[in-house]
Amino acid sequence: MKDTTNAVQEAVKKVFDGLDVVLGWKPGYDSRHMTPAFIRKAGDIDQMVFNPLCVQNLSGYLVNTLDAGDAEKESRIGICVKGCDSRSVVELIQEGLVARERLHIIGIPCRGVVDMKKLERLRPGLESVEQVTVESDEVIVTTAGNPERFPAEKVLAHKCLQCRYPNPVIYDELIGDPVAARCDKDAPPPVVETLDGLSLEERAGFWSSELDRCIRCYACRNACPLCVCQDNCIAETRSPKWVSQRSGLPEKFLFHLIRTVHLAGRCTECGECMRVCPVGIPVTLLMEKMNHIVKDLFDYEAGIDPELKLPFQGYDPSESGI
DSSP, X not given: OHHHHHHHXXXXXXXXXXXXXXXXXXXXXXXXXXXXXXXXXXGGGGGXXXXXXXXXXXXXXXXXXXXXXXXTTTOOEEEEEOHXXXXXXXXXXXXXXXXXXXXXXXXXXXXXXXXXXXXXXXSTTOOOOSEEEEXXXXXXXXXXXXXXXXXXXXXXXXXXXXXXXXXXXXXXXXXXXXXXXXXXXXXOOHHHHHHHTSOHHHHHHHHHHHXXXXXXOOHXXXXXXXXXXXXXXXXXXXXXXXXXSOOSHHHXXXXXXXXXXXXXXXXXXXXXXXXXXXXXXXXXXXXXXXXXXXHHHHOOOTTSOTTSOOGGGOOOTTOTTO
């Protein structure tokens, strides 16, 4: 990934004079973690990296970053995106939350990102990582000069194992060659298909067990690039008061189901909600199921074409699925 890092840095240097800030990734608090980078000075561009540890979807910072800029100046933002990240950018453009002309998008084809929790379970005591490479069915992790191979399905993030859009769907510049998708665009997500095969009682039991672990920290909401109404979230508003602060299973169910419905036709399956959950609830599965329903009813996928109208922002009496 060193070549990709160098290519990203060079791409940013070429356009930096016309931008106010560039969103990318840089090394975090240790070698196993990368962190979002807000590059405002040319001298900081060399801090930028790209590798399979760059897990964060940076599009979630776009709305606040643009709002913080001088409206009269019309600040311009550069942003590095993987395939799933680019879909979130498209969705923000569709909803009028981000102006396309204020963005310079650097697209990076992605073979997948590492779920560090999975890796640490396979390799307890892992303290440092020198290099990570993703091949078609393996992830190669080099520590202390020693490369170790792991099955991709045991190490990659959940979203990557069923990725349909590894290449950015929108960009001003593409870094590297396109890569092949792991799943067919029309196939339902494998885990959703498995859950659909369960009885109603079994599914209820599965979600009751999972959601009962929820601590109502709202990390899933806060990390989601499309949960843009956090300051007026229905989970915390008192006028009207829909969800109490009790911590029982009904309240947990209500919060997650309301959030799922609010993201219907909008979720781009970037996996941020599942990544940040401190108790490991697979909340992304709720969104994947809702997306499958929207696809079946409207033949629509979120975050693919910025010119398309969102399915719930219009009405067409000829819609066959309704």
